[in-house]
Amino acid sequence: MARIRIAFSKEDPVRWLSHLDTQKAFERALRRAQISLVFSEGYNPHPKISFASALAVGVISLGEYVDVEIDPLIENAELVMRLQKAMPEGFRIIDAEIVPPGQPALMALVNRAQYRVKVPLLSSIEEKEVQDSIQTSLDLDSWLVERESKKGLVQKEIRSGVYEVKGTVVENHLLLEMLVQTGSEGNVRPEEVLSMVVQQKDLPVQLERLRIIRLGLFVVKDGKQFTPLEVLKDLR
Amino acid sequence: MIGQVLEDELLNKVTKPTRYTGGEYNQVKKDWANVDTTMVFAFPDVYEVGMSHLGLRILYHLINDQESMLMERVFAPWTDMEEEMRKRDLPLFSLESRRPLKEFDVVGFTLQYEMSYTNILNMLDLAQIPLLSQDRADDDPLVIAGGPCAVNPEPLADFLDLVILGEGEEILPILLKKIGNFKKEMAGSKEAAPGRRQTLLRQLSQLPGVYVPSMYQAHYDDGGHYKGLEKLDGSAPDRICKQVIQDFDQAYFPTQSMVPFMGVVHDRVMLEVLRGCSRACRFCQAGTIYRPVRERSAETLQRQADELIRQTGYDEIALTSLSTADHTCIEPLVKALLQAHEEKRVGLSLPSLRVDAFSVNLAREVQKVRKTGLTFAPEAGTQRLRDVINKGVTEEDLMETIEKAFQGGWHTIKLYFMMGLPTEEEEDLEGIARLAEKVAYMGSDIFRSKGIRKNIKVTISLSSFVPKPQTPFQWEAQNSIAQLEEKQQFLKKRIRDRRITYNWHDAKVSFIEAVMAKGDRRLAKVLLKAWEKGARFDGWTEHFRYDRWVEAFQETEIDPAYYAYRNIEYNEPLPWDHLDYGVDRSYLVREHKKAMEAALTQDCRHHSCSACGVCPSLGISVDLRGGDHGQNSDRL
Numbered sequence: 001m002a003r004i005r006i007a008f009s010k011e012d013p014v015r016w017l018s019h020l021d022t023q024k025a026f027e028r029a030l031r032r033a034q035i036s037l038v039f040s041e042g043y044n045p046h047p048k049i050s051f052a053s054a055l056a057v058g059v060i061s062l063g064e065y066v067d068v069e070i071d072p073l074i075e076n077a078e079l080v081m082r083l084q085k086a087m088p089e090g091f092r093i094i095d096a097e098i099v100p101p102g103q104p105a106l107m108a109l110v111n112r113a114q115y116r117v118k119v120p121l122l123s124s125i126e127e128k129e130v131q132d133s134i135q136t137s138l139d140l141d142s143w144l145v146e147r148e149s150k151k152g153l154v155q156k157e158i159r160s161g162v163y164e165v166k167g168t169v170v171e172n173h174l175l176l177e178m179l180v181q182t183g184s185e186g187n188v189r190p191e192e193v194l195s196m197v198v199q200q201k202d203l204p205v206q207l208e209r210l211r212i213i214r215l216g217l218f219v220v221k222d223g224k225q226f227t228p229l230e231v232l233k234d235l236r
Numbered sequence: 237m238i239g240q241v242l243e244d245e246l247l248n249k250v251t252k253p254t255r256y257t258g259g260e261y262n263q264v265k266k267d268w269a270n271v272d273t274t275m276v277f278a279f280p281d282v283y284e285v286g287m288s289h290l291g292l293r294i295l296y297h298l299i300n301d302q303e304s305m306l307m308e309r310v311f312a313p314w315t316d317m318e319e320e321m322r323k324r325d326l327p328l329f330s331l332e333s334r335r336p337l338k339e340f341d342v343v344g345f346t347l348q349y350e351m352s353y354t355n356i357l358n359m360l361d362l363a364q365i366p367l368l369s370q371d372r373a374d375d376d377p378l379v380i381a382g383g384p385c386a387v388n389p390e391p392l393a394d395f396l397d398l399v400i401l402g403e404g405e406e407i408l409p410i411l412l413k414k415i416g417n418f419k420k421e422m423a424g425s426k427e428a429a430p431g432r433r434q435t436l437l438r439q440l441s442q443l444p445g446v447y448v449p450s451m452y453q454a455h456y457d458d459g460g461h462y463k464g465l466e467k468l469d470g471s472a473p474d475r476i477c478k479q480v481i482q483d484f485d486q487a488y489f490p491t492q493s494m495v496p497f498m499g500v501v502h503d504r505v506m507l508e509v510l511r512g513c514s515r516a517c518r519f520c521q522a523g524t525i526y527r528p529v530r531e532r533s534a535e536t537l538q539r540q541a542d543e544l545i546r547q548t549g550y551d552e553i554a555l556t557s558l559s560t561a562d563h564t565c566i567e568p569l570v571k572a573l574l575q576a577h578e579e580k581r582v583g584l585s586l587p588s589l590r591v592d593a594f595s596v597n598l599a600r601e602v603q604k605v606r607k608t609g610l611t612f613a614p615e616a617g618t619q620r621l622r623d624v625i626n627k628g629v630t631e632e633d634l635m636e637t638i639e640k641a642f643q644g645g646w647h648t649i650k651l652y653f654m655m656g657l658p659t660e661e662e663e664d665l666e667g668i669a670r671l672a673e674k675v676a677y678m679g680s681d682i683f684r685s686k687g688i689r690k691n692i693k694v695t696i697s698l699s700s701f702v703p704k705p706q707t708p709f710q711w712e713a714q715n716s717i718a719q720l721e722e723k724q725q726f727l728k729k730r731i732r733d734r735r736i737t738y739n740w741h742d743a744k745v746s747f748i749e750a751v752m753a754k755g756d757r758r759l760a761k762v763l764l765k766a767w768e769k770g771a772r773f774d775g776w777t778e779h780f781r782y783d784r785w786v787e788a789f790q791e792t793e794i795d796p797a798y799y800a801y802r803n804i805e806y807n808e809p810l811p812w813d814h815l816d817y818g819v820d821r822s823y824l825v826r827e828h829k830k831a832m833e834a835a836l837t838q839d840c841r842h843h844s845c846s847a848c849g850v851c852p853s854l855g856i857s858v859d860l861r862g863g864d865h866g867q868n869s870d871r872l
Contacts, residue, residue: 013257016254031545031550032547036580039581089263
């Protein structure tokens with residue numbers, strides 16, 4: 001019996017899968033790959049599969065992670081190959097690594113997400129305007145955003161969860177890249193960062209054609225940034 | 237182009253985007269350059285309903301396994317998607333290649349339910365294909381249809397180029413091959429060939445099981461009564477016979493089934509254990525049109541189950557058919573399947589149960605862990621009425637079965653009944669209430685005596701009787717909407733027990749269903765009008781609006797009551813007389829008369845042949861795989 005951490009990407013057409021659908025797709029692919037899952041005890045046993053963090057519907061990700069308990073253990077390269085064969089189009093299995101006993105759950109570990117946001121411009125703008133907008137937003141002490149919750153609209157302060165924002169104009173599109181907080185301590189959404197930046201200088205963007213890519217999920221420990229797989233390699 | 241618009245603009249605006257993306261595991265994408273014939277299977281309801289349909293799954297892989305043809309899929313877009321598509325003038329497209337439906341050789345609809353007819357019109361319109369077959373040009377696709385409602389496709393006759401009768405596995409590959417050959421011949425001839433479409437349809441009409449509505453004209457007398465069809469072309473067959481699979485055990489069944497991403501209605505492996513049903517309930521259309529009963533052998537089923545689990549990764553196998561517990565090898569089969577898949581935690585389910593103790597034992601085998609609820613269909617509240625419909629279930633059977641269920645720990649029981657059945661009286665409705673109460677009391681008694689502190693829940697679900705073609709009740713009238721609603725209210729007042737939940741179907745929907753089920757070609761105008769007024773997804777409560785239909789009938793000057801509320805004489809010509817399902821008219825008459833005397837007809841599997849005519853006319857016989865096992869008296 002062992003816990004395996006798998007890194008994967010999620011692109012077209014499966015970027016449209018909800019988190020629940022993604023979980024189901026993995027469970028079924030693991031079965032097709034004849035990888036024997038470990039089940040929870042209890043009334044309604046379910047396989048022990050846990051993801052790092054939910055990805056919003058429509059967002060492409062190049063760095064997602066899932067921990068799976070299996071028995072018997074399969075060699076990493078073999079597992080990657082077998083699972084890749086059994087995955088639907090759009091999922092790519094990148095790598096796998098055994099998780100030593102006692103390691104925290106993925107969900108408790110991951111605390112940073114890196115995104116790239118691409119949105120068409122309605123009219124052309126200077127590169128400088130973009131930089132100004134970013135700088136003006138970063139200079140603000142407070143970023144209040146409204147979010148829908150079960151209790152209705154709530155206000156949330158997110159400035160402290162935004163670590164890095166870079167931007168540029170490419171082929172009539174505004175491109176933003178950002179590193180933000182994610183996980184149990186709080187979550188910053190890429191649309192919120194975009195909207196904050198755009199608001200400052202009233203940048204002319206076509207919001208309904210927004211494309212978001214999650215470039216990766218990370219663990220920041222003692223000021224150093226690792227991927228969830230690097231954390232394990234570091235332990236070896 | 238469509239793919240780009242879809243990805244960039246549409247999918248983030250609609251609910252459940254995976255209805256439109258395709259890309260499921262085991263989807264087949266073939267190269268258009270390497271095939272002769274292209275067909276899109278069009279399901280006139282949403283993705284999650286359509287993907288639960290076994291026929292689609294069988295035909296999809298069957299056709300894609302043929303080198304010279306391909307099949308893709310399309311479902312009815314939900315209203316939010318339709319709105320976005322219309323805004324952009326985006327044509328309806330297939331999931332696999334995202335090509336407009338217009339580019340296919342064949343657009344094939346499945347006719348599952350009368351209330352999806354307006355969706356067919358809406359899909360054709362969204363596909364920018366002329367709605368009326370007479371308006372289609374040589375390069376428009378052939379619009380074809382098949383499935384249970386092909387038993388009377390007359391209300392759709394003006395919209396369909398061709399209808400296939402019987403089992404698609406038999407007919408479709410032959411049909412598509414012929415279309416491919418025709419295309420090749422045409423490509424070879426240099427001259428332009430006017431009337432190419434008519435020539436092709438004429439050729440196809442010669443295939444067994446193929447009905448080309450435009451080769452016939454319907455006649456009506458001065459009183460507005462249907463008089464019959466006249467052939468417009470001497471080569472058209474007088475009668476069209478349904479086609480059936482001769483060796484069901486060896487028949488094609490796909491084991492690399494598609495695995496949808498979103499939860500669909502039946503999200504599990506569907507293993508078809510048998511086809512047909514010989515219980516001969518007199519209201520049941522499926523019971524006639526899928527005859528005779530043919531079983532798959534336990535060996536074949538076990539092999540198919542193994543492969544399906546390996547190829548799909550599902551954790552549940554449903555044993556499907558009209559009456560799964562009737563399979564002569566069901567007990568050993570269930571045991572073998574449970575044993576084979578236990579280790580991987582693959583469960584079994586039985587979607588439909590007979591009312592007998594044997595079925596409860598089976599259910600107990602199957603649902604060792606999860607006991608969700610059991611459903612039975614006594615259909616009527618008194619013995620007399622159950623005999624009229626030939627349900628073959630006694631109150632004793634029912635109570636014994638349900639007792640067994642309560643003893644086995646089930647606390648939720650669902651009972652299906654029908655109201656408005658022929659000869660129904662107040663006493664029969666009263667019987668429904670009485671039965672439900674009796675069940676609830678029995679459950680409480682059993683639970684009390686065993687010290688179980690769980691509440692009993694009895695749900696009774698009432699549908700309204702809809703007379704259907706090719707059944708012994710095809711000559712019967714439906715109760716009026718007012719009568720049905722009155723009966724619903726009667727029961728609502730009558731049932732006061734808090735353990736009993738009571739729900740019923742909209743009588744107005746059942747009325748339209750009856751009109752379409754028994755309709756003739758004049759109803760095309762009504763369908764068109766109702767659709768123009770916005771009718772679609774009529775089977776969905778949130779979208780059905782009766783006033784649209786009332787207006788459509790008024791404006792086309794068609795009286796719906798004529799179709800639904802009239803007792804038809806045995807000697808009257810029927811709009812579906814030319815469609816031959818192998819069952820003799822004399823058998824249906826005999827059964828109708830027996831119904832009026834509340835006389836039973838026994839199951840031809842275990843008793844004498846009831847001479848329905850199917851076996852001799854189709855050159856086939858009932859095919860059971862369990863030998864003597866099926867004769868056990870405890871199973872009746």
